Amino acid sequence: xxxxxxxxxxxxxxxxxxxxxxxxxxxxxxxxxxxxxxxxxxxxxxxxxxxxxxxxxxxxxxxxxxxxxxxxxxxxxxxxxxxxxxxxxxxxxxxxxxxxxxxxxxxxxxxxxxxxxxxxxxxxxxxxxxxxxxxxxxxxxxxxxxxxxxxxxxxxxxxxxxxxxxxxxxxxxxxxxxxxxxxxxxxxxxxxxxxxxxxxxxxxxxxxxxxxxxxxxxxxxxxxxxxxxxxxxxxxxxxxxxxxxxxxxxxxxxxxxxxxxxxxxxxxxxxxxxxxxxxxxxxxxxxxxxxxxxxxxxxxxxxxxxxxxxxxxxxxxxxxxxxxxxxxxxxxxxxxxxxxxxxxxxxxxxxxxxxxxxxxxxxxxxxxxxxxxxxxxxxxxxxxxxxxxxxxxxxxxxxxxxxxxxxxxxxxxxxxxxxxxxxxxxxxxxxxxxxxxxxxxxxxxxxxxxxxxxxxxxxxxxxxxxxxxxxxxxxxxxxxx
Amino acid sequence: xxxxxxxxxxxxxxxxxxxxxxxxxxxxxxxxxxxxxxxxxxxxxxxxxxxxxxxxxxxxxxxxxxxxxxxxxxxxxxxxxxxxxxxxxxxxxxxxxxxxxxxxxxxxxxxxxxxxxxxxxxxxxxxxxxxxxxxxxxxxxxxxxxxxxxxxxxxxxxxxxxxxxxxxxxxxxxxxxxxxxxxxxxxxxxxxxxxxxxxxxxxxxxxxxxxxxxxxxxxxxxxxxxxxxxxxxxxxxxxxxxxxxxxxxxxxxxxxxxxxxxxxxxxxxxxxxxxxxxxxxxxxxxxxxxxxxxxxxxxxxxxxxxxxxxxxxxxxxxxxxxxxxxxxxxxxxxxxxxxxxxxxxxxxxxxxxxxxxxxxxxxxxxxxxxxxxxxxxxxxxxxxxxxxxxxxxxxxxxxxxxxxxxxxxxxxxxxxxxxxxxxxxxxxxxxxxxxxxxxxxxxxxxxxxxxxxxxxxxxxxxxxxxxxxxxxxxxxxxxxx
Numbered sequence: 001x002x003x004x005x006x007x008x009x010x011x012x013x014x015x016x017x018x019x020x021x022x023x024x025x026x027x028x029x030x031x032x033x034x035x036x037x038x039x040x041x042x043x044x045x046x047x048x049x050x051x052x053x054x055x056x057x058x059x060x061x062x063x064x065x066x067x068x069x070x071x072x073x074x075x076x077x078x079x080x081x082x083x084x085x086x087x088x089x090x091x092x093x094x095x096x097x098x099x100x101x102x103x104x105x106x107x108x109x110x111x112x113x114x115x116x117x118x119x120x121x122x123x124x125x126x127x128x129x130x131x132x133x134x135x136x137x138x139x140x141x142x143x144x145x146x147x148x149x150x151x152x153x154x155x156x157x158x159x160x161x162x163x164x165x166x167x168x169x170x171x172x173x174x175x176x177x178x179x180x181x182x183x184x185x186x187x188x189x190x191x192x193x194x195x196x197x198x199x200x201x202x203x204x205x206x207x208x209x210x211x212x213x214x215x216x217x218x219x220x221x222x223x224x225x226x227x228x229x230x231x232x233x234x235x236x237x238x239x240x241x242x243x244x245x246x247x248x249x250x251x252x253x254x255x256x257x258x259x260x261x262x263x264x265x266x267x268x269x270x271x272x273x274x275x276x277x278x279x280x281x282x283x284x285x286x287x288x289x290x291x292x293x294x295x296x297x298x299x300x301x302x303x304x305x306x307x308x309x310x311x312x313x314x315x316x317x318x319x320x321x322x323x324x325x326x327x328x329x330x331x332x333x334x335x336x337x338x339x340x341x342x343x344x345x346x347x348x349x350x351x352x353x354x355x356x357x358x359x360x361x362x363x364x365x366x367x368x369x370x371x372x373x374x375x376x377x378x379x380x381x382x383x384x385x386x387x388x389x390x391x392x393x394x395x396x397x398x399x400x401x402x403x404x405x406x407x408x409x410x411x412x413x414x415x416x417x418x419x420x421x422x423x424x425x426x427x428x429x430x431x432x433x434x435x436x437x438x439x440x441x442x443x444x445x446x447x448x449x450x451x452x453x454x455x456x457x458x459x460x461x462x463x464x465x466x467x468x469x470x471x472x473x474x475x476x477x478x479x480x481x
Numbered sequence: 482x483x484x485x486x487x488x489x490x491x492x493x494x495x496x497x498x499x500x501x502x503x504x505x506x507x508x509x510x511x512x513x514x515x516x517x518x519x520x521x522x523x524x525x526x527x528x529x530x531x532x533x534x535x536x537x538x539x540x541x542x543x544x545x546x547x548x549x550x551x552x553x554x555x556x557x558x559x560x561x562x563x564x565x566x567x568x569x570x571x572x573x574x575x576x577x578x579x580x581x582x583x584x585x586x587x588x589x590x591x592x593x594x595x596x597x598x599x600x601x602x603x604x605x606x607x608x609x610x611x612x613x614x615x616x617x618x619x620x621x622x623x624x625x626x627x628x629x630x631x632x633x634x635x636x637x638x639x640x641x642x643x644x645x646x647x648x649x650x651x652x653x654x655x656x657x658x659x660x661x662x663x664x665x666x667x668x669x670x671x672x673x674x675x676x677x678x679x680x681x682x683x684x685x686x687x688x689x690x691x692x693x694x695x696x697x698x699x700x701x702x703x704x705x706x707x708x709x710x711x712x713x714x715x716x717x718x719x720x721x722x723x724x725x726x727x728x729x730x731x732x733x734x735x736x737x738x739x740x741x742x743x744x745x746x747x748x749x750x751x752x753x754x755x756x757x758x759x760x761x762x763x764x765x766x767x768x769x770x771x772x773x774x775x776x777x778x779x780x781x782x783x784x785x786x787x788x789x790x791x792x793x794x795x796x797x798x799x800x801x802x803x804x805x806x807x808x809x810x811x812x813x814x815x816x817x818x819x820x821x822x823x824x825x826x827x828x829x830x831x832x833x834x835x836x837x838x839x840x841x842x843x844x845x846x847x848x849x850x851x852x853x854x855x856x857x858x859x860x861x862x863x864x865x866x867x868x869x870x871x872x873x874x875x876x877x878x879x880x881x882x883x884x885x886x887x888x889x890x891x892x893x894x895x896x897x898x899x900x901x902x903x904x905x906x907x908x909x910x911x912x913x914x915x916x917x918x919x920x921x922x923x924x925x926x927x928x929x930x931x932x933x934x935x936x937x938x939x940x941x942x943x944x945x946x947x948x949x950x951x952x953x954x955x956x957x958x959x960x961x962x
Contacts, residue, residue, distance in 0.1 A: 407936070
């Protein structure tokens with residue numbers, strides 16, 4: 001059922017009306033809303049997991065874990081807003097002796113207004129109806145309108161019903177949350193004057209199209225897109241020598257996890273030339289079972305991506321079937337190999353994300369060739385180094401820090417912890433913003449600063465009152481308290 | 482002398498090369514660079530003011546004060562980076578007992594890379610070659626390429642020479658700072674792959690054109706534009722009754738300051754219907770002397786803006802000459818008046834910024850009409866309330882907080898203090914971002930987060946090492962230290 005234009009107008013008008021009360025609610029009240037949503041989802045886990053498994057085939061174990069991650073995320077944002085640092089409250093008292101005299105000035109962050117959230121196919125809970133974008137926007141008082149992903153519509157409807165009921169029961173304002181369906185509704189949302197920001201997780205072409213719409217508005221709005229990521233891994237000769245077998249096992253597990261349908265899948269692995277790493281990886285995967293892909297669209301696109309690489313004279317297929325019917329019964333892992341010299345010569349052709357259980361090994365001959373190839377890798381969510389103590393990798397770390405939002409050592413990028421220190425975002429096309437979509441600071445995307453100059457005490461928001469009634473961290477006259 | 486393409490390529494290549502060492506420099510080293518620039522500008526104030534006065538006719542007093550503001554700003558950013566909160570350093574230690582186990586994760590902000598800065602006409606120092614955008618970008622380790630404003634080219638060249646020499650003498654890397662000239666160079670800068678962000682202060686059409694270029698890049702980059710602002714003022718009946726004469730004097734001084742060429746000029750003033758405020762303001766301005774406008778372009782546009790309003794049947798000219806030759810010998814103040822009902826009926830025609838010493842009084846009959854008219858006012862840098870104790874203005878404050886980045890009480894918006902609490906930025910078209918271009922947090926525009934997962938101690942940036950060698954504020958395991 002597609003949302004028709006008239007419905008959408010009702011939804012956005014309601015969100016606009018809800019923006020005032022949502023912003024005026026206290027952080028404690030909004031924390032209560034988030035807990036109510038989390039508790040309701042937890043209470044309905046079994047039903048939700050069954051619905052999700054029927055539509056995504058991700059399996060009950062993974063999906064049950066993902067519900068827990070999603071409700072944990074809601075509760076983290078409740079803690080974040082209660083702690084209060086997120087408001088960035090700053091007070092500068094008047095200084096009549098400065099030249100010119102300076103006024104009493106008090107600054108804090110305030111909610112942007114209604115936010116449109118586009119769900120992802122690959123995380124039907126954690127990046128979907130009640131996922132991180134929704135949780136972080138609601139947390140700071142922004143109404144949310146979710147565009148359901150067509151890959152799990154029934155789950156989206158049921159989740160939205162649970163969220164809406166929980167919010168209403170917890171006293172959140174009418175209109176603070178809604179679900180819309182269909183591509184046309186999504187496009188209209190990004191252009192709707194009521195909508196003040198967009199959160200999106202999906203493909204580069206889809207995200208780019210919506211980004212362009214957001215930027216072309218008479219009043220451009222921020223578009224927070226998480227689009228695509230190769231997640232390069234660099235393995236040094238010493239690491240191969242010290243723990244080659246362990247690296248083979250680790251990489252095999254990481255790039256095939258969830259049938260390779262993670263935004264943090266390691267899709268590009270730099271290995272020293274002249275080792276058996278590729279052959280060992282192929283051997284480790286020889287018995288790998290095929291796993292189902294999420295949607296028909298992915299199941300169509302994936303073999304096309306495989307075929308494009310398989311047909312190239314500068315690429316070798318080390319493992320797996322790449323024929324067009326390779327995913328008829330699910331996708332089995334595919335490993336490709338090429339050389340850093342090839343990447344340097346033809347980066348556009350070789351450095352394209354292929355969403356599914358495949359990875360490209362790139363053999364490099366020395367540090368200079370490695371650095372030259374890495375310089376051509378597009379922005380990524382993550383970059384990983386496997387090196388040994390005593391190796392001088394300072395230059396490599398600096399290069400990878402410029403390429404990705406998270407730099408990992410001796411691990412694999414597919415796990416994303418949800419806490420204060422997480423960064424899930426990187427240079428284009430990984431994301432479109434200077435923020436993260438996972439972890440505590442995700443709320444900053446939906447806030448803008450407002451300063452109050454010489455305001456009477458009674459008109460100040462509680463966060464800025466002289467006696468600090470909320471007990472939050474603030475900076476007063478330049479000093480953090 | 483326009484910058485030719487080949488020169489520009491040299492400049493951007495040098496900036497790209499400088500980005501690594503600029504980012505690797507310690508905050509203490511970069512603070513030293515800022516102090517060196519500030520000291521050099523201070524030492525050359527007399528020469529710079531003479532150059533600026535010849536090109537802008539803003540007068541030695543104002544210009545001398547602006548140099549001091551500019552060097553004070555450079556020194557503020559030196560304090561900001563030395564204090565270290567701007568890095569947003571966060572440490573989460575590994576937790577093997579969580580489900581799933583969580584890794585050691587440490588996050589901080591890192592410089593974006595080369596930044597293009599477009600100077601403003603109206604602040605030849607504070608928003609120009611060595612102004613706030615340049616200072617905040619250099620502070621955090623981003624090389625800067627300034628596009629000179631054609632209104633003060635000689636001053637721009639001399640300032641750039643002083644800045645470049647001071648940076649070199651202080652040990653900053655080659656290529657960290659450059660000046661380019663001409664519209665073509667500006668356009669090319671925004672599209673250059675080396676440039677990672679743009680700071681701009683200027684007109685809505687000019688800013689929009691560059692914003693569109695930045696958004697249309699294969700890799701879109703953030704464009705921080707400060708474009709246009711009406712800066713609405715609301716005066717209540719009680720305020721008029723209590724201190725009408727003072728309000729007349731205050732408004733007359735604020736909207737004519739610098740010949741009305743401030744981004745914070747109060748251009749739209751809501752006054753209760755049926756008072757003598759308009760007549761009193763007109764009387765107060767009857768002897769006002771004409772003041773020179775900054776550039777030929779402004780001197781052409783300003784009388785066009787006046788004529789458009791003067792010719793309207795729903796607008797009254799209360800004071801001043803609006804004929805096309807009104808600014809031949811400088812611009813004298815012009816006061817227009819209309820009604821809130823007219824604004825509600827024809828907002829697009831009546832709510833356009835007119836850059837120069839003019840303001841539009843809007844007479845409102847009651848709070849409902851005021852609220853309806855305010856709802857149509859575009860985003861602004863500031864909004865001002867003149868009310869008296871005991872009046873219930875809570876709803877009005879909430880509405881103005883949604884409209885502007887700074888809400889003032891019983892003051893005038895044309896002064897902008899430079900400190901930790903300042904917010905100079907508001908909803909479109911005031912600015913294009915969720916940040917400020919004035920004050921301590923302006924640095925956040927040129928930073929992006931990077932998290933390090935399970936990094937060996939020796940490879941961590943100093944800000945994230947366990948023993949906190951920089952002694953900066955950090956959040957550790959969720960607690961601010």
